[in-house]
Amino acid sequence: MDDARLLNAPFDSPEAVLPPGHTYESVGEKVASIPLAPVSGTRWQWMLGLAVSLLFLLIFLVAIIYDVQQGVGIWGVRIPAAWAFAITNFIWWIGIGHAGTLISAILLLVNQQWRTSINRLAEAMTIWAVMCAGLMPLLHLGRQWLFYWLFPYPNTMGVQPQFRSPLVWDVFAVLTYFTISLLFWFTGMIPDLASLRDRARSGFARTVYGFLSLGWRGSARHWHNYQITYLLFAGLATPLVVSVHTVVSLDFSISLLPGWHSTIFPPYFVAGAIFSGFAMVLTLIIPIRSFYGLKDLITLRHLDNCAKLLLATGLIVAYGYLMETFMAFYSGNTYEKAIVLDRLQGRYAWVYYTVLFCNVVLPQLLWVRRYRRNTVLLFILSIAINIGMWMERFVIVVQSLSRDYLPSAWRIYGPTLWDWLTLLGSLGLFFTMQFLFMRLLPMIPISEVRELLHRQRGHTA
Amino acid sequence: MAQLFPRSFNNLSHASIYVALVLAAISIWLAVELAKSDYVTGVGTPLEQPVQFSHKHHVSDDGIDCRYCHSTVEKTDFAGIPSTETCMTCHSDLWQTSPILEPVRTSYQTNTSIQWQRVYRLPDFVFFNHSIHINKGIGCSTCHGRVDQMPLVYQFTALRMDWCLDCHRAPQTSIRPRSEIFNMEWTPGADQTRRGNELMRDYGIAPADRLTDCYTCHR
Numbered sequence: 001m002d003d004a005r006l007l008n009a010p011f012d013s014p015e016a017v018l019p020p021g022h023t024y025e026s027v028g029e030k031v032a033s034i035p036l037a038p039v040s041g042t043r044w045q046w047m048l049g050l051a052v053s054l055l056f057l058l059i060f061l062v063a064i065i066y067d068v069q070q071g072v073g074i075w076g077v078r079i080p081a082a083w084a085f086a087i088t089n090f091i092w093w094i095g096i097g098h099a100g101t102l103i104s105a106i107l108l109l110v111n112q113q114w115r116t117s118i119n120r121l122a123e124a125m126t127i128w129a130v131m132c133a134g135l136m137p138l139l140h141l142g143r144q145w146l147f148y149w150l151f152p153y154p155n156t157m158g159v160q161p162q163f164r165s166p167l168v169w170d171v172f173a174v175l176t177y178f179t180i181s182l183l184f185w186f187t188g189m190i191p192d193l194a195s196l197r198d199r200a201r202s203g204f205a206r207t208v209y210g211f212l213s214l215g216w217r218g219s220a221r222h223w224h225n226y227q228i229t230y231l232l233f234a235g236l237a238t239p240l241v242v243s244v245h246t247v248v249s250l251d252f253s254i255s256l257l258p259g260w261h262s263t264i265f266p267p268y269f270v271a272g273a274i275f276s277g278f279a280m281v282l283t284l285i286i287p288i289r290s291f292y293g294l295k296d297l298i299t300l301r302h303l304d305n306c307a308k309l310l311l312a313t314g315l316i317v318a319y320g321y322l323m324e325t326f327m328a329f330y331s332g333n334t335y336e337k338a339i340v341l342d343r344l345q346g347r348y349a350w351v352y353y354t355v356l357f358c359n360v361v362l363p364q365l366l367w368v369r370r371y372r373r374n375t376v377l378l379f380i381l382s383i384a385i386n387i388g389m390w391m392e393r394f395v396i397v398v399q400s401l402s403r404d405y406l407p408s409a410w411r412i413y414g415p416t417l418w419d420w421l422t423l424l425g426s427l428g429l430f431f432t433m434q435f436l437f438m439r440l441l442p443m444i445p446i447s448e449v450r451e452l453l454h455r456q457r458g459h460t461a
Numbered sequence: 462m463a464q465l466f467p468r469s470f471n472n473l474s475h476a477s478i479y480v481a482l483v484l485a486a487i488s489i490w491l492a493v494e495l496a497k498s499d500y501v502t503g504v505g506t507p508l509e510q511p512v513q514f515s516h517k518h519h520v521s522d523d524g525i526d527c528r529y530c531h532s533t534v535e536k537t538d539f540a541g542i543p544s545t546e547t548c549m550t551c552h553s554d555l556w557q558t559s560p561i562l563e564p565v566r567t568s569y570q571t572n573t574s575i576q577w578q579r580v581y582r583l584p585d586f587v588f589f590n591h592s593i594h595i596n597k598g599i600g601c602s603t604c605h606g607r608v609d610q611m612p613l614v615y616q617f618t619a620l621r622m623d624w625c626l627d628c629h630r631a632p633q634t635s636i637r638p639r640s641e642i643f644n645m646e647w648t649p650g651a652d653q654t655r656r657g658n659e660l661m662r663d664y665g666i667a668p669a670d671r672l673t674d675c676y677t678c679h680r
Contacts, residue, residue, distance in 0.1 A: 154493050158623025197465070210465040215474065 056428020099277025358388025633657025
């Protein structure tokens with residue numbers, strides 16, 4: 001079925017998610033052929049992509065070493081804006097991860113078949129994003145080598161972290177998120193790793209995939225245990241979709257700073273996280289499905305559904321922007337009004353208007369079905385939203401801080417070269433992991449797509 | 462197809478889970494215990510000093526008061542290290558030719574200080590003041606131990622922050638009357654808590670929540 005005919009398939013029909021023509025064998029062959037391709041069969045585009053990512057990773061390493069050696073003074077952070085790029089990057093990265101968890105956990109529990117082809121990719125994206133996110137607050141520490149002070153452990157100081165502070169909750173939220181995401185992702189991959197083991201021609205690949213597949217034989221008992229474990233992980237991961245970014249938002253809303261001290265922050269942050277996460281999912285899957293010829297597994301229906309979620313969460317985010325501004329004036333609070341007026345007219349106004357354009361105006365295109373299925377437009381839009389969401393966090397963090405209660409302390413923040421290198425470098429880490437993942441592991445869950453195929457056959461028979 | 466891994470891998474893979482957990486637990490426990498150990502903190506080990514000065518001899522046998530040498534302990538943050546002249550008040554007459562005192566005589570004749578090795582080291586971000594402790598009822602032996610029984614002086618405590626806080630959180634357990642500050646043999650009595658609370662009131666000591674504010678010691 002080609003793209004045009006696919007669009008006319010009924011919304012709920014399995015054909016819309018998995019076009020006919022595939023067999024159990026062809027699904028496995030198609031997905032497994034990518035990681036099992038011999039080294040000589042590595043495509044030059046992939047190598048170029050990895051090389052560029054590695055270059056940025058190297059920049060990241062240099063930026064990290066310089067930061068540890070010199071301290072955070074190499075960045076533009078100065079009182080009152082003691083939080084800036086690193087914290088903005090942290091919120092942005094951890095937010096991106098949220099789409100992966102939503103796809104893998106919530107959409108599984110509500111039995112959405114279209115999650116099947118993209119969940120592995122989205123979960124992988126979550127893990128790399130959380131890795132990038134977790135590094136940011138650590139780099140932001142004055143003495144990075146004392147990072148373990150964040151944990152409650154029997155120390156010689158006789159003091160424990162301040163459990164009333166959301167910054168401590170953050171540590172646990174992010175670590176829980178990383179652990180669950182990693183285990184969920186790996187557990188889901190075990191049957192596919194066994195599949196790769198059985199298909200691998202080289203002894204080395206067979207040993208590595210065999211080791212990772214933990215002795216999977218595909219017996220009924222294995223499948224039974226696997227299904228229960230997978231569902232349990234989905235249950236554990238579901239609350240994380242809302243809890244992690246809620247805790248991140250509390251870092252701000254629990255403080256008394258105008259522009260931060262707001263009860264709308266938790267839902268507004270969670271919606272923003274899923275919004276930016278789906279943008280990143282689209283940024284990744286649109287080139288991947290085209291490059292690896294996976295358009296019959298990641299169909300336009302998938303893109304269309306992602307776009308709808310983008311629109312829905314984008315509207316919640318827009319509501320958040322509206323309420324922030326409205327509440328400032330409705331409250332009559334002098335300081336709240338001042339911070340909003342500064343946001344609209346001050347030095348960072350251009351950033352704020354770019355945010356509104358990228359996150360509120362542009363997504364309105366997605367009301368139109370034709371645009372939701374235009375891959376080029378979706379790709380550009382997803383990049384714009386990624387940028388817009390980063391800038392939104394920048395406005396929240398930096399603009400609010402640079403104008404606190406004390407006018408004599410006001411100071412405009414400007415990023416230094418090292419701020420930029422840290423941000424770009426973290427992209428290097430993300431894409432290096434992503435490129436390695438695409439080449440070495442099954443990007444699409446073979447066993448789950450086969451299960452879908454099975455149901456589809458039962459349906460049509 | 463031949464099996465990739467031998468049968469023993471079944472047991473190995475199961476065991477590896479427990480081994481990893483146990484190893485992780487042991488390493489954390491080891492790191493925590495090592496940080497507190499005398500091996501790391503140097504508690505109980507005398508330092509090599511330029512002169513083998515015996516506190517035991519000077520305090521127990523000769524009955525010299527702490528303040529004869531550590532003369533600023535009641536007035537300033539630093540207890541004071543005696544100048545060579547203080548040593549020479551006695552040693553210009555006693556043990557004039559003893560080889561053990563040769564560095565003291567050299568120091569006196571050449572007008573250069575003896576380079577004593579510091580036994581108690583606090584990090585520079587901790588502000589400690591001897592005089593406030595002396596004047597509010599903390600005796601020498603509470604922190605420095607029975608110096609009158611130490612031939613060569615060594616660290617009695619590691620000055621770990623949790624040790625400081627133990628007392629700052631419950632000062633009444635260690636406070637003694639001002640008259641007993643320099644008494645090496647003083648120990649808390651059975652009614653120490655009651656007596657300590659009385660002394661806290663008499664000496665105007667702030668309650669524990671103020672004694673444990675960060676800026677009490679870190680300014």
